[in-house]
Structures are given as structure tokens and as C-alpha cells.
Amino acid sequence: MSQVQTQAAPATQAKEPYLSATAMRGGYGKADILHGCTLQVDMGQIAVIVGPNGAGKSTAMKAVFGMLPLREGSVKLDGEDIIKLSPQERVYKGMGFVPQVHNIFPTMTVEENLEMGAFIRKDDIKDTIEQVYHLFPAVAEKRKQAAGELSGGQRQQVAVGRALMTRPRLLMLDEPTAGVSPIVMDELFDRIIEIARTGISILMVEQNARQALEIADIGYVLVQGTNRYTDTGEALMADPEVRRTFLGG
Template sequence: MAEPFLIGQDMTGGYGGADILHSCTIAVEKGEIAVIVGPNGAGKSTAMKAVFGMLNLRGGHVKLDGEDITRLSPQARVRKGMGFVPQTHNIFTSMTVEENLEMGAFIRTDDCADTLAQVYDLFPILKQKRLQAAGELSGGQRQQVAVGRALMTQPKVLMLDEPTAGVSPIVMDELFDRIIEVARTGISILMVEQNARQALEIADKGYVLVQGANRFTDTGKALMADPEVRRSFLGG
């Protein structure tokens, strides 16, 4: 059987002390949306960071498009086609919207004007506010800048850590709509999300983590329909 496009297989490790992840496996196919959900402290963001190379694994491996990238730095993974949007401190507040987006193209040597135009098509409000300091934007608009900047690297995989944290339900729905649009272009989306029910509704694949280990893995629809998942993790 062919391997998934991106896979963190049997990942075990933490930040130096006790292990946070215990044989955790997360995978996403090309153009697919995979969502990691679970209770607070379940290791969701840690699993994402492990896939991106932000902690050393004591066990397991990470492969992208068949290539073992377990030992590569996060910077090297960006060059391989991984984009990562952290939950906080993900924009340069004193720089304009457009300068933030241009910073996203730092690894590119070609003309990025077409990609910038695509980002503005995806997030029209950013085009309107392109000369405004990013720090003056609303929370939802800041998240659009952060996602847009990651897209400027032309990633094969876009990784989002709590993209809807602190935004209103209307803004959350709009961000999820944009994420679906990004996936339709063939980019794989791997997302950690606190709003589990809404995230699973748009997910091709869902991972429920508990204490750093896989508890449930299935399609988003199947997890939404699972009585135990609903009762324990989705509020009934």
C-alpha cells in the first residue's frame, strides 16, 4: 500500500523531560484536510510540532512524499514544502499586511507576484488593507495574514495550530471556508483545532488524541457519528 503524502509514524517524544507523545501517528494525503482534536493537554499541538521538526523524537519517523525528513530542521522542512502557522505571535505587527506577505516568500528566488495575487483573491480584505499595519487588524484578519504568509512559500502541506482561536463563530466559518478552498488547490492541510465539532465537519480525516496517544482515527463524518466520540469529546 502506498504511504500517505505526509506521515508522522509512531511518534514518541517531548521537550526534554517526560514524553508527551506515545507512539502517535498522524497522516494526511494530498489535497486532504486532516484535523487533530482532543481534550486540553492531549498533545495536539505537540504532535503538530513533532511533524514540523520542533521537538526531537525518541521514536518513530516523519516522511514527506516518501522522503524521510525526521532529522531535518523546521527551516529545511519549509524548503521541502511545509508551511506552519503557529497559534500566536504569527505576524509582524509593525509591518504592513503586504510586507508580512512578502516576508513569506523569503525562501523563493522567483517572482512571487502571482502568488500574492492568489492570496489576495483568497482573502480580499487583505488587499483592501495591504498598506495598513498588521497589528491594527482584527483577530480574524490577523489569522488571514498568517495563513497568507505561509501560502507565499507555495507549500505542499499547510499546518495550522488552532487557526480559529479567539475569533467569532462567523469569522471561524469564513476561515474554514478559505481552508477548504486551499485544500481544493491540492495543498494538504493538517490542523489542530479546539472547535472539534466544526473542524470535523470539514475534515476528510480526524485524529482524536488523549494523553499523547491515538484514541480514535477515522473520517471526519465517522467520528462525528461515533456515540463515544460525541459523548466524550463533542459535548453529546
């Protein structure tokens, strides 16, 4: 089975996590949303950020991607300090980001969306497009159709596929299952697992906390912009306090 290729890995593996975002403090204007938040992801891991509304989950994701200036803290990718890099520069370093909304070009075809996703590529992208179609066969069948005409779940697949076109080593997903049916949610989670198995690290904000923690190697429960619980997905699911407070019992 073909796999989505990543950028060439460095010759020596860093001992620290592939992504290390530590003690992040920042927000909008003068108001801090993040209060010392720390997120770490190893190569090929699925890391899930959950928590109540207003906990700073999406803000933490934007901070990692450089869309939010930090007053304190550090962000390192493969051991390199990237705190001063723009989002586009972070894409060149191996990050891919799929926002929750406005994540496709609705008037463009599916294939044109994927081609736009490869904006940093100078090589032949045909193989990567076919790998995306293999990952998302429902989208492949509609490659010549305007992306805006697809179902919500199919649009999310296009958005993820477009991010994969840069061959990222870290893929960040902001609530990828928002607004989709339970069946489509399960399919998306299956594809996310498949992507991680190719060696791509996944950092995901998800409102469906219970289902997301079931596939998570590591989970972060944020409350008011700080880490309340950090553990494996399995351990968090088994924690009575986490289940009672955040998972509905």
C-alpha cells in the same frame, strides 16, 4: 478563478500518504508528551487533530514540523525521511506552518508580511501575492496597513497567507480559529476548504472540534499523546462515544 500554486509535484506519486508521521514519541526535557502518536495526510486532504486540553495536539504538530526532537518514530514527506531536517529545511521541502500565536509581524504592513513569507523564493512573487489577496479579499483591502492593527480574524488570514507564499504542499495550522467570532471561524474554514481543493494537504489542530470535523477528510482524536480514535470526520461525528466524550453530546 486563480488558485494558490504549489511547488511542482514529483513526476511519480508515492503510494504512501504524502505525510506519514508514525509512532512518534517525544516531549520536553525527560518527559514524554507523545506516546506513539501517528498522523497521516494524503495530498489535498484536510486532516484535523482534536482532543482534550493537554492531549498533545500542538506538540504533535510541532514534532511533525521539527520543532520537537523525537525519541522514537519517523516523519516522512512524500516518501522521504525528514526526521533529521530542521524546520527551515522542512519549509524548503514543502511544509508551511502557522503557529497559534506570534504568527505575524505586527509593525509591518500586510503586504510586507506576505513578502517576508516568500523568503525561500527566488522567482517573482507578485502572482502569489495576488492569489492570496483573491483568497482573502478583506486583507487585500488593507494591504498597506500595519498587520497589528487588524482584527483577530484578519491577522489569522495574514498568517495563513504568509505561509502560502512559500507555495507549500502541506499547510499546518495550529488552532487557526482561536479567539475569533463564529462568523469569522466559518469564513476561515471555508478558505481552508478552498486551499485544500487546490491540492494542498492540510493538517490542523483545532479547539472547535465539532466544526472542524465537519470539514475533515480524516480526524485524529488524541488523548494523553496517543491516538484514541482515527476515522473520517463524518464517522467520528456519528460515533456516539466520540460525541459524548469529546463533542459535548
